[in-house]
Amino acid sequence: MRHLMSPLDFSVEELDKLMDLAGDIEAHPEKYAHACAGKKLATLFYEPSTRTRLSHEAAMMNLGGNVLGFSSAASSSATKGESVADTIRMVSCYADICAIRHPKEGAPMVAAQHSSIPVINAGDGGHQHPTQTLTDLLTIRSLKGRLNNLKIGLCGDLKFGRTVHSLINALVRYENIEFVLISPEELRLPGYVRKDVLDKKNIPYTEVERLEDALPDLDILYMTRVQKERFFNEEDYVRMKDFYILDKGKMELAPKDMLVLHPLPRVNEISVEVDDDPRAVYFKQVQYGVYIRMALILTLLDIHVD
Amino acid sequence: MRHLMSPLDFSVEELDKLMDLAGDIEAHPEKYAHACAGKKLATLFYEPSTRTRLSHEAAMMNLGGNVLGFSSAASSSATKGESVADTIRMVSCYADICAIRHPKEGAPMVAAQHSSIPVINAGDGGHQHPTQTLTDLLTIRSLKGRLNNLKIGLCGDLKFGRTVHSLINALVRYENIEFVLISPEELRLPGYVRKDVLDKKNIPYTEVERLEDALPDLDILYMTRVQKERFFNEEDYVRMKDFYILDKGKMELAPKDMLVLHPLPRVNEISVEVDDDPRAVYFKQVQYGVYIRMALILTLLDIHVD
Amino acid sequence: MRHLMSPLDFSVEELDKLMDLAGDIEAHPEKYAHACAGKKLATLFYEPSTRTRLSHEAAMMNLGGNVLGFSSAASSSATKGESVADTIRMVSCYADICAIRHPKEGAPMVAAQHSSIPVINAGDGGHQHPTQTLTDLLTIRSLKGRLNNLKIGLCGDLKFGRTVHSLINALVRYENIEFVLISPEELRLPGYVRKDVLDKKNIPYTEVERLEDALPDLDILYMTRVQKERFFNEEDYVRMKDFYILDKGKMELAPKDMLVLHPLPRVNEISVEVDDDPRAVYFKQVQYGVYIRMALILTLLDIHVD
Structure with a gap:
């Protein structure tokens, strides 16, 4: 069994x-x-x-x-x-x-x-939360046709985000995977994933603070929520919160065939105006x-x- | 769709x-x-x-x-x-x-x-609450054989009663409908139903304060609950509460073929002694x-x- | 019906x-x-x-x-x-x-x-809680092959235990049934069961305070929980609590073919080390x-x- x-x-x-x-x-x-x-x-x-x-x-x-x-x-x-x-x-x-x-x-x-x-x-x-990770993998494989040769942006709370850690662990088993880690300093991917998984397996990755800087070059954008409570101070939150909200303007910077995934529920980190964009596949993800x-x-x- | x-x-x-x-x-x-x-x-x-x-x-x-x-x-x-x-x-x-x-x-x-x-x-x-209204219509049509040529008494809280307003809106589309509105002054049918629906469509109606005055002449009695909190003062409540409780005595005033409906749940506005009266169809209503x-x-x- | x-x-x-x-x-x-x-x-x-x-x-x-x-x-x-x-x-x-x-x-x-x-x-x-009693009877009949000729130990809170009272009432209808009532003084089987059921029907029973004293001679042991709150004083509770916890050591005193039943949920009155004993049938009971x-x-x- x-x-x-x-x-x-x-x-x-x-x-x-x-x-x-x-x-x-x-x-x-x-x-x-x-x-x-x-x-x-x-x-x-x-x-x-x-x-x-x-x-x-x-x-x-x-x-x-x-x-x-x-x-x-x-x-x-x-x-x-x-x-x-x-x-x-x-x-x-x-x-x-x-x-x-x-x-x-x-x-x-x-x-x-x-x-x-x-x-x-x-x-x-x-x-x-393994069935979420299986869902993410199936969505990517079904809509992108592959699970190798991918540049994946992970955006939001990379420190506490369980689904992000699981997805990284699952994707590093495929060939030619590259990550772009998009988060505020406070919410960076923790060492036990960065060092023990990415570095150990020689998986290339970059870390950026602004979603806009990462977008032009991604195959997959995996969005998660940034909760206000996670920030150390109000000032940082106010300065950065818009960095992590995906809207129509930011989508214009992204490749025509980039896919946007989200484990849901979303609150406001993806503007509803993005929902009709064919690259927004987070509701298809539910079906997968x-x-x-x-x-x-x-x-x-x-x-x-x- | x-x-x-x-x-x-x-x-x-x-x-x-x-x-x-x-x-x-x-x-x-x-x-x-x-x-x-x-x-x-x-x-x-x-x-x-x-x-x-x-x-x-x-x-x-x-x-x-x-x-x-x-x-x-x-x-x-x-x-x-x-x-x-x-x-x-x-x-x-x-x-x-x-x-x-x-x-x-x-x-x-x-x-x-x-x-x-x-x-x-x-x-x-x-x-x-449209499925309640559809239920009410089906109950009347099935047990009375028609949705036109009816004199319908609506009793209780006509001010806030959602089911009552919906039923009125649904019934005024049929021919030869007449309403008797039975409620305390404080809980009269609001103007936007009385004027904008009944008056505008020339639907005949009368307003009475006592259920007993309306009963002898009805085809349908639609009961709803009168909550104590709705009354402006205790004195009015005490004076009037019995007007709106249907019991065996009041049922004797009603026609032999009058039907009693209630959207349920009832609290005490219909005495349980009425339940066995063949005219009491509120449990059949559940089936419809x-x-x-x-x-x-x-x-x-x-x-x-x- | x-x-x-x-x-x-x-x-x-x-x-x-x-x-x-x-x-x-x-x-x-x-x-x-x-x-x-x-x-x-x-x-x-x-x-x-x-x-x-x-x-x-x-x-x-x-x-x-x-x-x-x-x-x-x-x-x-x-x-x-x-x-x-x-x-x-x-x-x-x-x-x-x-x-x-x-x-x-x-x-x-x-x-x-x-x-x-x-x-x-x-x-x-x-x-x-009649379906529990039916479950208990079926478990005994299926695994023991009979509902008569049984010596049944009832252990724990015999005062408030609803399942125990029901089981007694159900079993006294069979022939040659004997009970051993195992409980602290405060939680003895109440008079309306002891006198009105057991004595009236001449059903033999003994009352003991220690589970160990009863075990060697039982066909069935029916365990229930003894809640700390039921005791009159802390001292009694401390002195006696271990009497009513079934563990491997106590199971060694019991016959090879004795069955242990429990209506579940258990808290700690049966040690988990007993679960693998073939005589422990409380999970089979769930299936029955x-x-x-x-x-x-x-x-x-x-x-x-x-």
Whole structure:
């Protein structure tokens, strides 16, 4: 039995197969409409996350399966002091596969150790959110046609941004990848990613403070939010906040075939006027999130459709 | 693609077709049991409303479809500052149709503008609640056999009662309709309905303060709740509260074929002793609410069953 | 139409049939996979209980049916002042069967009186929790092969433990049953069970304060939690708390074929080191909980599968 704890759980070859499957699902959804008939997905969300929960649920339903679970700790038995280990043993009697979201890092790993059904880590604190990374990879591969030979701009809060760290770890396994790290000084990519991942693997990268300086030369722009609270002082925030807001003006500086991704939800870091730009693919990304989760559920359940 | 924002979105002819379909569903439910197989309804409830949510969910399940969503803002990503526009674009990737309930007036309209799937307004603040009005119309048509030639008593809080205003707007499109407006002075039907709708269309109406005075002559009695807080002073409340409580005694004054409707939930404005009276149809109304929503889902999805 | 309000609603013969059906479901789940196609279960949980709710939902889904409802009072219309009687009349229009959990004793009985669909009491305050008792009985019968000729140890809070009282009431209907009541003085089985049930029916029992004294001689050990707050003084709690924690050492005193049951969730009254002991069947119990609820749903809906 197999779980998904980290985006690196799958080898590059396995990821290729997973994304091929997702591509086939996109092309022939009807082939898969009953693949999980009689199967149940449990969504165990100890903190609310509508997007991630509904994406898993839609994926299971698209496969003809059923869904049960809870959407916040308040409506779970966690309030009665039950351990995650006990909860998953219980849920193993109710479902065939489960997706777990938990505020504590490592909770899904504990679940996996005690589970008799496949466990998907649907986000554990600031630690991992592997299905988001798989979504990002599928979006890039589907719309760009490749995962190698890419210059990727990562913009915003690179210090705390879990999705950014995961994406870097996932992309450095492909050839000829280059990063442009776009953030304020306070929110630079931390040393344990810059040195231990990029430097160690000799991945080229540059660091810039202004999005405008990076835009002309990117294949992919991955946007994340810069929260005001992250800045050390008000002055810096006021000086820099517009650097990290993508608008129509900035989009004019970007290549015609650059793609803009965002893990969502966005607040104001991408102006709504950008939404109609064909390069803005963050809502397509949501759709790819469903396809990759369908492929993931099939793979973890070892279900094959001819 | 079509949405349902207001009960007036459908012409009288379209409503007739919708109610004919609901009637066929009532008569032959098995014909429709798989009409929405493989389709998903998203219920996006930014404020709780068990009745309305479950009615939509039951409707979709009766059609063989699936349901996903959230039942309160607390378990949604609204808490992360996501706009309704972004949420609906996300949900468009997860579902084929959605029902949205929101405390802010106009929120479903914003959703509809950014949606790529049909949107049903399941109530937006004090503004509209069109599926309730469709339910009321279907109940009257099914049990009374007609939507014209009716004398309708509207009782209770006519000032703030959203369902009352919608029902008036819907009924004045039929011939030979007459209203009796039964309320305390403080809770009279507001001028923008009385003058702009009733007077402008020359719809006859009378205003009375006591339910007993209106009862002997009605075809339909539509009850709503009178909240104590609405009264200007305690004295008025004490003097009048019994005027608006329907009990067995008052029912004796009513015609043998008068129907009592109520949008529910009721608190004490209809005594439980009335429940067994065959003229009390407010629980049948709940059932008609499921049929009309089944018809609505089929119509908005443009699904036809032979 | 039939409801389940108390574990004694079914005669011993009816229980035998119910458990036979559960056994057939366990052996041939595929036979029952579509038995409830097109049917809906409503889960009306006025207080959260993940285990009980998900067990009912899994049961209905295993039968090919659908599920709708609410998981806490906050997301229900109870907050609008609707009575349980009115809610169940509404839900009768939405579903074919319902499971209700309510903090107030007797609420499911009120629901049953006004319902036009079968109602399952899924726990009402400290009163009844019949599906737990049915689960306990099925677990014992399936794994022990019998419900008579048993010496059953009941350990922990025997004063307030609802599941313990129900289990006693259910087991005294079988032949040659003997109980060992293991609890601190403060948490002894109350007189209305000891005298009115055990003494009246001449059921042999002994009372002991230490689990170790009872273990060597039991067929079944039914564990429950002892909450610190229940003790009159800190001193007693400190002196006795370890008496009621089942660990590997204590398990060595027990017969090789003794079974350990627990209604769950457990906190620390069973050490996790016991989980791998083949005699620890509290997680199997969860699975039997699904089978018995499947059998119950079929029975209350009067659905027969050949």
